[in-house]
Amino acid sequence: MKIVTWNVNSIKARLPIVINWLRENAPDIVLLQEIKCENSAFPSEFFEDLGYNIALHGQKTYHGVAILSKLPIEDVVRGLPDFEDTQSRYIEALVGSMRVSSIYVPNGQEVGSDKFHYKLSFYKKLKAHMKKSLEAKEIAIWGGDYNVAPFLADGPNEEAFKGERILTSQKEREAFRELLWLGITDAIRVQYSEESLQGQHLFSWWDYRANSWAQNKGFRIDHLLLSPQAADRLESAGINSEVRALEKASDHAPVWIKLR
């Protein structure tokens, strides 16, 4: 069972790249973020042709999340429960015996700004929802763009973690780690420890600006978080960073896991 999360930064702009990647990698479940279109504008037929069922929580111009699955999709939840939000950032569904979520956490723009506080409140509600979900003892996978680089190995250098920068500030990293403290597993980090050679520079996002990709100045901000029942079945995990080098690439690469 292969599951991937990918912030595509507009599904319409990314359609050929995404379709090709799905054809070559054939994941069973695809969690998309930043589709940047309303449900009615989503190019569903291209994905249906590849055998995917589709659940959408879209929005025009900004945000928008989706779940694609070769197995039937049931019990769809749109929007983070108990969180008033005009932005489409959360969708959850039952796929077979698995509960899967596609999450686009607010960027926060600047530490201390209104958007930053919105980001922290999103995290607070996400934590509450995850805590409740864990009680069901299901195989649960929360994948998405968390807009936080949790550990020092998840950025280009120590400098990137100094001061109060967005993606790496103390408050953001703590908000993310609080999810882990619930008993949740960060799939990439459990496969590749911070100390290991392979664990270095496992980035999922490179800014379009400042020649970040060419210099490999990226961050690991896209994560697949697993309930204990899912973590017990974790076989392998990885990031397809080579996709970032393609013409017209998203600024994010796909992050995947295989579960037994």
Next chain:
DNA sequence: ATGGTTGCCTCGCAA
């Protein structure tokens, strides 16, 4: 370094 680039029913905004 407050720049840089990309996408959007765009001429500013969010990332």
